[in-house]
Amino acid sequence: MSQKLFRNLRLVNSEFTGSEAKRAFIVEAGLITWMGSQNQIPKKLKPKKEFDLKNNLVFPSFIECHTHTVFAGSRAQEFEMRNQGVSYLEIAERGGGILSTVQATRATSAKSLTALTQKRVNNFLAQGVSTLEIKSGYGLDLKNEIKVLQVIKNLKGPRIISTFLGAHAKPAEFKTHEDYLQYLVTTVLPVVKKKKLSDRVDIFIENKFFEKSASQKYLEAAKKLGFAVTIHANQLSFSEGADLALELSAHSADHVIHLNENHIKAFAKSKTVAVLLPAADLYMRCAYPSARKLIDAGATVALATDFNPGSCPTQDLALVGLLARLEMKMSLPEVFKAYTSGAAQALGVSDAEGQLLVGKSANFISTAAELNDFFYSAGSTPKHQLFIRGNEIKSTIIARD
Ligand SMILES: [Zn+2]
Structure with a gap:
């Protein structure tokens, strides 16, 4: 099963009160299988694809x-x-x-x-x-x-x-x-x-x-x-x-x-x-x-x-x-x-969704904005990328009409 590595991200904590820089996680078959510091990725893991999230904030979608x-x-x-x-x-x-x-x-x-x-x-x-x-x-x-x-x-x-x-x-x-x-x-x-x-x-x-x-x-x-x-x-x-x-x-x-x-x-x-x-x-x-x-x-x-x-x-x-x-x-x-x-x-889906933890779906938002920018301006969402099960949802899909 091919693994994807997401690195160089600021992971928002589960209480949404702060974030930790230089975090990384591995996604396999849509699920997070490893999570930690990007300097301590276990050698046995051999991700085929790497995504540098450029110090963006990452939190559950x-x-x-x-x-x-x-x-x-x-x-x-x-x-x-x-x-x-x-x-x-x-x-x-x-x-x-x-x-x-x-x-x-x-x-x-x-x-x-x-x-x-x-x-x-x-x-x-x-x-x-x-x-x-x-x-x-x-x-x-x-x-x-x-x-x-x-x-x-x-x-x-x-x-x-x-x-x-x-x-x-x-x-x-x-x-x-x-x-x-x-x-x-x-x-x-x-x-x-x-x-x-x-x-x-x-x-x-x-x-x-x-x-x-x-x-x-x-x-x-x-x-x-x-x-x-x-x-x-x-x-x-x-x-x-x-x-x-x-x-x-x-x-x-x-x-x-x-x-x-x-x-x-x-x-x-x-x-x-x-x-x-x-x-x-x-x-x-x-x-x-x-x-x-x-x-x-x-x-x-x-x-x-x-x-x-x-x-x-x-x-x-x-x-x-x-x-x-x-x-x-x-x-x-x-x-x-x-x-x-x-x-x-x-919705009864807490086992798989709603938090970014090992074993759960890699459904997340990556953004250069800060948490304060969300739920602030009616009618607008700060610029972000959405990933569902580790796959980026491209704007072409979003905008199709
Ligand atoms: Zn109703």
Whole structure:
């Protein structure tokens, strides 16, 4: 197996509080197999290729752990309506909201959806994202959910983790939320499993949407089929989604704006990650989640965009980090950890990703900029090179259109 040597790099420490110069590592089959001082590379190692990183800073590349990247249509007009005082409910009654994206996505072929989505994936890649989570949830029937999951499977660039979010909203064809969840369990989940299209299930738990008891049955059935669980929880109210995530040892509970002191303590004791989505909170004019309380109590937090056509039409990681710093009082090292090791834990991929250690994937960013230059200027990422499993992602791939 051919070895690659990366040397002359300033390796950022695991807390993102400093770096050590003149470090080196060896990559074999995409994994880091040796790491240390560049003056002490063991003689038995015979790398075929050498990369001089010119005293650049090196740290784990970003993991974007919550997006709804596959969709057709636009909700831009709806944003203006909301801003002019039309309520979410009225917009839904006029044919807007999630169900309008469902209609547009159902009407679009897999080929067109793939082309639309690949451009968005490239936008994430260009910001240093090496692992990207994408949810289904704008198909809402067997044919269209499978179509969307197959689109996700065919995307190129970063490692893609796909999540089945059939339980995003109740489609018009079903009378009750319970009937629809039953349909997902009996008709859709077994096909997702059989075709190996996803091994994670997500649900939007909120009053008057999917409520706790029906959601619990659904998620328990999904777990029995072998799916890991994640939940859109406590975004608009104390919906009990966070309670359920903690009870079921979900990978993550996402949004978590409405939390009490007991929730905070329970997150601190559990492995369930609190995924914070401040750009969505900005667009929705919601309160921001209590990042400080969660982190100070010892909970693991992650940050993500929640990119979607309705409540968060931005893919800007810099804006997310900036809001976390400005509005949630997270320190810069905490933002980096949330976007690397925290996000890896939220996706259940900590064994391979989120940190640069022997045995883990060589997914990293190399840059002449300093850490302070990141999560500072909304809309811009400092110049950098992205490596995924030790391979440089060339700008030609990123820019392809
Ligand atoms: Zn979401």
